[in-house]
Amino acid sequence: MKRVTSDIVQYTLSPLHKPVVKVKPGESVVVETIDALCGAVTEDSPLEKLLTEGRVPDYFNPVSGPIYVKTARPGDTLVVEITDIKVGVKGVTVNFPGIGGLTASYLQENLSPRTKISHIENGIIHFPMENGRKKIEIPVDPLVGTIGTAPPIEAQLSTKPDKHGGNMDCSDVTKGSKLSLPVFVDGALLYLGDVHAVQGDCEICGVAVETPSETIVKVDVIHGRSINWPRIATPSEILTVCSSASLEHATKLAFTELVVWLTEDYGFDRMDAYLLCSQVAKARICQIVNERYTVAAKFPRRYF
Amino acid sequence: MKRVTSDIVQYTLSPLHKPVVKVKPGESVVVETIDALCGAVTEDSPLEKLLTEGRVPDYFNPVSGPIYVKTARPGDTLVVEITDIKVGVKGVTVNFPGIGGLTASYLQENLSPRTKISHIENGIIHFPMENGRKKIEIPVDPLVGTIGTAPPIEAQLSTKPDKHGGNMDCSDVTKGSKLSLPVFVDGALLYLGDVHAVQGDCEICGVAVETPSETIVKVDVIHGRSINWPRIATPSEILTVCSSASLEHATKLAFTELVVWLTEDYGFDRMDAYLLCSQVAKARICQIVNERYTVAAKFPRRYF
Amino acid sequence: MKRVTSDIVQYTLSPLHKPVVKVKPGESVVVETIDALCGAVTEDSPLEKLLTEGRVPDYFNPVSGPIYVKTARPGDTLVVEITDIKVGVKGVTVNFPGIGGLTASYLQENLSPRTKISHIENGIIHFPMENGRKKIEIPVDPLVGTIGTAPPIEAQLSTKPDKHGGNMDCSDVTKGSKLSLPVFVDGALLYLGDVHAVQGDCEICGVAVETPSETIVKVDVIHGRSINWPRIATPSEILTVCSSASLEHATKLAFTELVVWLTEDYGFDRMDAYLLCSQVAKARICQIVNERYTVAAKFPRRYF
Amino acid sequence: MKRVTSDIVQYTLSPLHKPVVKVKPGESVVVETIDALCGAVTEDSPLEKLLTEGRVPDYFNPVSGPIYVKTARPGDTLVVEITDIKVGVKGVTVNFPGIGGLTASYLQENLSPRTKISHIENGIIHFPMENGRKKIEIPVDPLVGTIGTAPPIEAQLSTKPDKHGGNMDCSDVTKGSKLSLPVFVDGALLYLGDVHAVQGDCEICGVAVETPSETIVKVDVIHGRSINWPRIATPSEILTVCSSASLEHATKLAFTELVVWLTEDYGFDRMDAYLLCSQVAKARICQIVNERYTVAAKFPRRYF
8 A cells, every 4th residue: 555654744735735645446455644733742852841942833624645546637526434543653733823713712811821731642631630640541533634726826724725625624524534625626635634632522722632544545536526525424314514714604514415416416405404304313523722713514314 | 390381471681570480599481482483484484585574573582581589689609500401303404594693705696585494303304405315313402592681771682692691502401511600680580482403513504403492491590609701610620701792802702701711710810810821722603693602611620 | 842851761772662752764854862961960960970889870871753654664774864853052072981892991090980071162172181181172063873773682782883773873874875774674673872972992991982962863764675784875975883802893784884875786797896995985983882792894986 | 216017026025025126225126017806807898808808817917016025024124115106098897796895695697697897098087887877086195905914934825914014005004104014034025016096995996997007116124123013104103003803802903903003113102002093083994805904003193
């Protein structure tokens, strides 16, 4: 299996980057990723220290790639199956002042920098607590936080989610899921990184349990079929994943795309699809901490 | 057990309404509710017909009550345990032009009025489909869509959610849940209605499977303890439920309140609570179709 | 001329309040108003002191009235001409922690309570400055911050703007303007208060130069003609004034209503009106500090 | 004077574009710009025809440049004085379906494509009207709609406004104004285009009177001084210009930056600056039709 190392990482998803590997449709590839904090935050270098010493990285959220997928052309759809996510032995969580959902709340005054290093073993994250409180044991439930293709003519920061994917922080991008992404340039140019050992809805403090990974993806191409926004197929649900600086708009976009999908691929009457979503659909706020917010609208396969 | 009939319904939650019943803390009461469309939409009177004939009700979302709870005083907290929700034999779903999450989407042009009457029996909703397609069978999973106390000096439409509760459309207000509400006036003045046989996250078309009900609630009062926003305790989670015309703001409010709750009642360090929410909390978009939108932030009890 | 004193003030606009005076269409009335801080903040009782001593009023923004306008019926339009605003000899401005547009900004930590008492004489506001800096002289340019009719069945706090008017804080509600308001109940029930000696766009700190006033209004009724939202006619412009918890939505509503007005009353083709607004319309953000935000869209009369 | 022709145009602002000219601080340069519709819409090729024939350009909003300004380094501020804007003899306005502020309003159903070609002579725009109605004469009041420096590592579409400037559509970027922009890369890399012969607040239909131009700018560099967002100095006001996908956020950002500016450069106490803005500041909604919305907060020089 071909391997993408994390020797070269990027901080934008761009049509101009030179591919690090070329693969054929149907091929799998191992991708090494480093953590979203660039490996800079450690037990010896907590965020508090990095801030004091002015050693904070200029950019965050490094992504590995891009992977060139042969035969993929603008207007096609790239399908990325996540076949494995092997997380590291440590995970980093920080409170970064000015980042996160409580920044503007009445609790904000206490939001000084903080670093939590969790040890990860046997599928358990040992999340450390203050005041001598016992560590909390959280089952590993890994996801690829940032994954996307190159936009058509822009270079977008890897910290942003958009139509090309990017920093969606969607817990459903996990082992066993198939993520579909629009192709805007020849070869699609797939990037990924920002693996989380676990993450809650909204990623409210802006940081999950950030960890390096060895992630295996199998890529495929649907020729001549385009999608507007990323989509995910899991064994039990289909999901649309949309991002907008307005959370309301992201939610409505995701449901609009879901109704379109149900109509085009599953034969539902449009009004039926819409009214039925109002009864049985689920929604996930993936994150509200990046420049655009991400919402996934979900429909259970049991009703097909 | 005392009974509140639906002979008298209200369209606002107001400090000025005369109570229909008075109960003591610890007492249970049966509340009859009519459906949110005032029982006006039936097989013989579909919405299409009501619109054509100009017979649409002036106000929607009738609530039963108010129930006066003895000893409840401003600054107390009212605890409402939902002990049973018995739904009707039919449920109504409509597409009401101008209402709903897709109204402003590029799909909107097709959003003409539509009526679906579902028969409900043996815990199954038989949701009718267009084009001769077979009915879809949806398990009944009932909730009380609108429930709240009287605001302090305003009379608020029953269609709005706010700090006093109201039209939250939260699926977690269901059998076995305990809902806590702020008390603003003597006796608390509890109203409820708008029962849904089932409802998806976001209630995207603006209407669920609307049904009359016989709902049993047991009320209690926590004296001298106030809360800012409604809270729910289920066997597996604790939830805060906040509403705002900005979905982003509602979400951030809900997490702010959740962090406060974890800190005050469960002994978490504030920063721990915040960083942990980012890893294990869930969020539900209850609805994005009322004047204010409602979000519930959830923390699993397994980590207590 | 009849006179409304400020002996009785209200904190909601409600269909249930007893009118303090009844007037005929075409009649003028003098209305005494007290300042939005209920007269509680003075040189001897600055906000800092009121907060420390727990003497802050429960409710703010008292309004005088309601005035019953004979013959006004639901579905009519009430026209209120502002013929004079006589401001007091002092004006109060405060920074109230938790209120105002910079509350959630990175400047917020410094936002402690502060009180400024301005002396007003000969049409000049003498606004005091810190650090021994000379007072700034601001010309008086008064406006009625809160003015509205009773909503149909709700009682709404006087601090909120909505379709019935209310706390719009629009600088164009000034001497020489004609404000049109929807009528929802018999007699219209007009309330007003919250006069500002001057106010900037957005009212960014949440407080203007708050002052008592003697305001003269002449009321008239347009029978059988309803409007959706308040409208203003000045000698040089026509304006629509819309409020929403989303500033974007308020802006779009205001332009939608402006296009409708240009089409219905001034004979413009709808598309012409829309495209022309894009070239010559102005917009004012009246305030972004109340529960809903208010935007006025303006079209110059010179193009009629 | 050096001249930038419109032979080469760009559709992104990017650190990677090769400069078309290099100038020294203090130097003026003539910049030819083409209209935002790429010159594609004409009397013979109205938008209606281009859409039918599938000949709509892939990208809009071409910008001329970039201009390399010698000695400008990251962390400096670029000052661009607009010394002249000579507009073309025709201006194009269109309604582009799916674009513009009324797209999601209840008026939307009528928003089919439409083209208006205005003749411009002697400082007057002759705006054509439907139904044989006389043309409306609008005085030319030109502005540079899109102007900005290159972002640090991203390439951003020229249709977007951000910290680097871009598609702000601010009517105050006009003859006699000095626009300050952050410098992120060596030489600053200045781009400009999208000149409007006139434009209303909000640019509500998404299109102004789009025209080619010959614009003269004089550039200068303030070394070692950085700004967060664009600023404008006119003879009578100072303005901050901020953009966000939330109009509320853009407004609050603009006032936050204005308070900082008043404090740092004009010696105001921070609280004084804030409270005074609430009395005498103005705000302009520049546009609500691009991916991010733009607001300018203004403070009158008369109070310095």
